[in-house]
Amino acid sequence: MQLAKLRIEPSHLAIAALCLWFFSLFFPGFKYGFGGETLNGIYILLLGIPFGWMSNGWAVYANVFFISVFFKVISEKKPVWSVLFMVGFAATLPLCNEILVNENGGMSPITAWGWGAIIWIEALILMICAALLQKGILNARGLWLSGVLVIAIFLGAYQVHLRQLREANEQEKTLFLSGKMAFMTLDPCGIELTSPERQMIQSNATLGVYIDAQLAEPKEGRPNLYFPLPENYIEIKSDREWMAHKLYNGLGIRVLQTKQNNYPVL
Incomplete structure (x- = not known):
């Protein structure tokens, strides 16, 4: 069967789809967890x-039904149920x-989708x-519109990728938007994370440590927590107070520190 103007055989289109599908197996499908663990398409398929x-x-x-549709099209058969099942399962993505x-039974959230998933959808x-x-339902105009849809999906995902790159901070870019990832499922934080340029306290400095009494001596039925403490520390008991520090847009943080702040407080 041929389209008079485009002269595209269904088998040729099916082979192109199979090549695109095979290509997607070697691209990241998604990342999971907040550490940005990646699974490529082939591992997603096998697992x-x-x-x-x-x-x-x-x-x-x-x-499974994608492969079934491919062989039926190549054999010049008219797949019906295979297409319906393929679309039905894909719609649950x-x-x-x-x-x-x-x-x-531990679960981890999907935090970003890769370009492999986008290529898979287009396949x-x-x-x-x-x-x-093959079934004679799609005409030349419908085929052109399908091509436009494929391009629109790619461009839409790319626009989301660019927007998130502008809004995300460096840590989010590294974890969720690098390494052939299309977009992340999290809302970008955008607040830059900075690290101290120099050591803030001496390595052998004495720290003031305050442990809430409810944690140090929990009530009956509550767990006893283990607190790893530095070698040089002073336990703060009564000479402490809450200090408020303004941070950003009216937001702030309260820090418990000693009234006589002659040493760093943990």
Whole structure:
């Protein structure tokens, strides 16, 4: 079957979709956790098929029907149910906002989506177009509109990427927007984090340490906490007071420090 003007075979479109899908496997699919751990598409596929259902990762099963649609189009068959199942599973992608990270059922949030996920979505769109073209539903105009949709998805994701780059601080850029990542799911903080340029206190300085009585001597039934303390410290008991420090836009922080502040307080 050919389109008179475009002369695009459904099998050619299906092969292009398969190549794009294969390409997406080697790009980051998403990052999880606040340390920015990355999973490439191939690992998402291998781990998602057996375990995806445990964390609402139903979208990974769209890959099974993607392959089914491909072989049916290549064989000049008209896939119907395979396309419906592929679209149905892919539509659940927004439900996947965390993943299983250990055998005890521990979950970790997805904090950023990679370009691999964007390429994967575009591969599915091309495969849908190939199936519709095979069935005779998609005409030349519809094929052009599908191409526009693919480009619009990429440009839209890129615009979000650029906006977050402008709003995020350096730490967020490093953790969530670098290494072929498209955009993060978190709202950018934007407040720059700075580190001291020089050592603030001497390494052997004596620190004043205040431990709340409810923590030092907890009530019955509450856990006893272990506090690692420095070698040189003075326990503050009564000579302390709260000092308010103004920070940003009317916000502030209260710091407990000694009235006779002759040594640093922890």
